[in-house]
Amino acid sequence: MHGEYKMPGGKLVVIDLDVRDGRLANVQLSGDFFLEPDSALHAINAALEGQPEQASETALADAVLDALPPDVMMYGLSPQAIAVAVSRALHREAEA
Amino acid sequence: MMRTDWRDHDWQLIHTIPQSPSLHMALDDVLTYEVGAGRRKPTLRIWEWAAPAVVIGRFQSLRNEVDAEAAQRHGIQVVRRVSGGGAMFIEPGNTITYSIYAPQSLVKDLSFQEAYAFFDAWVLEALAELGIKAWYQPLNDITSEGGKIAGAAQVHRGGAVLHHVTMAYDIDATKMLDVLRIGREKLSDKGTVSAAKRVDPLRSQTGLPREAVIERMIATFRRLHGLSDDVVRADEQARAEELALGKFSSAAWLNDVA
Numbered sequence: 001m002h003g004e005y006k007m008p009g010g011k012l013v014v015i016d017l018d019v020r021d022g023r024l025a026n027v028q029l030s031g032d033f034f035l036e037p038d039s040a041l042h043a044i045n046a047a048l049e050g051q052p053e054q055a056s057e058t059a060l061a062d063a064v065l066d067a068l069p070p071d072v073m074m075y076g077l078s079p080q081a082i083a084v085a086v087s088r089a090l091h092r093e094a095e096a
Numbered sequence: 097m098m099r100t101d102w103r104d105h106d107w108q109l110i111h112t113i114p115q116s117p118s119l120h121m122a123l124d125d126v127l128t129y130e131v132g133a134g135r136r137k138p139t140l141r142i143w144e145w146a147a148p149a150v151v152i153g154r155f156q157s158l159r160n161e162v163d164a165e166a167a168q169r170h171g172i173q174v175v176r177r178v179s180g181g182g183a184m185f186i187e188p189g190n191t192i193t194y195s196i197y198a199p200q201s202l203v204k205d206l207s208f209q210e211a212y213a214f215f216d217a218w219v220l221e222a223l224a225e226l227g228i229k230a231w232y233q234p235l236n237d238i239t240s241e242g243g244k245i246a247g248a249a250q251v252h253r254g255g256a257v258l259h260h261v262t263m264a265y266d267i268d269a270t271k272m273l274d275v276l277r278i279g280r281e282k283l284s285d286k287g288t289v290s291a292a293k294r295v296d297p298l299r300s301q302t303g304l305p306r307e308a309v310i311e312r313m314i315a316t317f318r319r320l321h322g323l324s325d326d327v328v329r330a331d332e333q334a335r336a337e338e339l340a341l342g343k344f345s346s347a348a349w350l351n352d353v354a
Contacts, residue, residue, distance in 0.1 A: 011180075011235065014160060030157035030353045034180035034208070034236075036252055038154055041353070073252070075180075075208045076235050 003089030007033075011076030015085040017048075024051045024086070033077035043067045044082065053090060057083040100201040108326035109314065111142040114188065117149035117175045122339035124195055124258055125178055126332050131197040132254030138202075139326065140317060142310060143193040145186055148172045150275055151262075153181040153249065157353050166275045176350050177260075181236060181249035184262045185272040192298065192310055195260040203257060209234050212248055215259040219246075222316035226309065228301045238263070242297045265306045266296040 003015045011033040018025045027048040035041060047067030051060060060083035068079075115123070120143055130136035150172055152161050161183050162174050184191070196215055203211040213232040220238070223230040223245070230240040238246040238261070246263040270293055298309055317323050328336070343349050 009234075014157060016157065016160075028157065028353065030155055030160060032153050032156060032180065032182035034250065035155060038178075041155055073208075 001089045003085045003087070005081055005085040005088055007076060007078065007081040007084075010078070010081060013077060013081045013085045015082070015089045017086070017089050019053050019090070022053045024048055024053065027086075029082060029085075031077070034073070034075035035077055036073040037069065037071070040068055040072050043069065048082075048086060057087050060086050097201050097204055099204040100199065102202070102321040105138040105199070105202070105321075107317070107321050107323045108137045108139040109142075109317075109323050110139055110326055110328055111310075111314070112144070112327065114144040114146035116146050116340065117151065117173050117186070118340040118344040119336060120145075120193075121151075121175050121177050121344040122336040123328065123332075124260060125339060125344075126336045127195070127197045127328075128178075128251070128253045128256050128258040130332060131199065132256030134255070136197070136329075136332070137326075138199060139195075139197045140314075140323065141195045141197070142314070143195070145188040145191075145193075148187045149184075150174045151184040151186060152176050153183065154178060154251075155180050155353055156183060158351055159354060161277055163275055163277055170271060170275060172275055174350065175344060176352065177249070179249035179251040179258065179260065182247060183276050184247070185267060185276055186262070187268065187271075189306055190265055190267045192263040192265055192306065192313070193261065194313075195258060198257050198259065200252065200255050200257055208250075211257075212236050212250065212259070215250075216246075216248060216261060218317050218320050219261070219263075219313065221320065222313045225316060226302045226304065226312055228298075240297055240301065242301045243295070245297045264295050264297055265309070266294060266299040269293055269295050 001017055005013045007013055012031045014030045017027045027045050029044050044064050044067060047063045051063060061079040064079040064082050150162055167174055220230050228240050230238055230245055233239045236248045237244055246261050248261045250257055250259045302309055
């Protein structure tokens with residue numbers, strides 16, 4: 001499943017994922033945002049992996065926030081925007 | 097760390113023969129590291145391309161962004177760079193690309209938005225001298241009355257920041273749209289692609305050859321900030337070639353975000 005969200009004043013945030021036994025699996029965040037250190041990408045994917053399919057956007061954003069290293073730098077990206085992209089992947093047909 | 101200004105540094109220029117796409121990726125990595133380690137003075141590098149390429153951002157999905165079959169058909173190599181941001185479609189002579197390798201002190205206490213605009217203020221001045229009214233469009237674009245001109249990306253390494261920019265000189269939009277999977281909502285971002293067969297804000301608005309635009313940009317940087325001619329050191333070149341053949345040519349790096 002595929003979800004995209006253009007964060008207002010930010011960049012394109014894309015989520016690809018599967019759902020297995022009601023939980024998120026094979027989560028991949030991508031997009032044209034800026035994120036440092038770049039290892040934070042894999043930390044975010046890992047934090048979303050296994051989250052309940054029914055999790056709220058707030059819960060998903062909190063899970064992302066908790067996984068970020070303290071020195072993280074985000075530009076054009078936020079935990080909330082990632083949660084919206086996950087929600088779109090789960091609840092909407094894939095966009096073109 | 098005290099905030100520094102452009103003139104507090106002894107800026108160096110590297111503008112050499114065309115290089116392969118993977119070597120460009122590697123040179124950005126190595127030269128940023130060298131400036132951060134204090135072994136290289138702050139540097140402006142103008143890129144020349146030996147081969148066509150699609151350069152995707154650090155966090156872009158390869159399969160979402162690139163039509164691999166079309167890229168292969170057109171003989172276009174796909175590489176992933178170290179910085180975030182969007183995909184660039186490069187054919188030798190169709191863009192102007194440069195990198196600035198600077199100490200972090202130059203943008204100390206600036207917001208990201210301010211830092212992007214700060215690094216390209218000299219370019220806006222060069223464009224104005226060429227008769228183009230251009231301005232910074234946050235987060236990371238230079239745009240003009242004739243459409244988007246450029247996209248910038250930054251990455252921080254140790255004590256240094258890399259700021260690199262690709263400007264559209266004269267792009268074959270049909271081929272670009274064949275190779276890049278650009279959604280309709282992104283089209284406006286790449287210039288007036290839907291109507292035009294070419295995206296050529298620099299060529300059409302200056303009427304000058306690409307080389308003349310580059311010459312003017314270098315002259316403006318030199319006048320504003322000072323600039324001495326330099327070359328890539330042998331040890332830097334060796335390290336970059338090693339990375340170009342290794343990491344930056346590897347399937348693992350290209351597919352890191354599949």
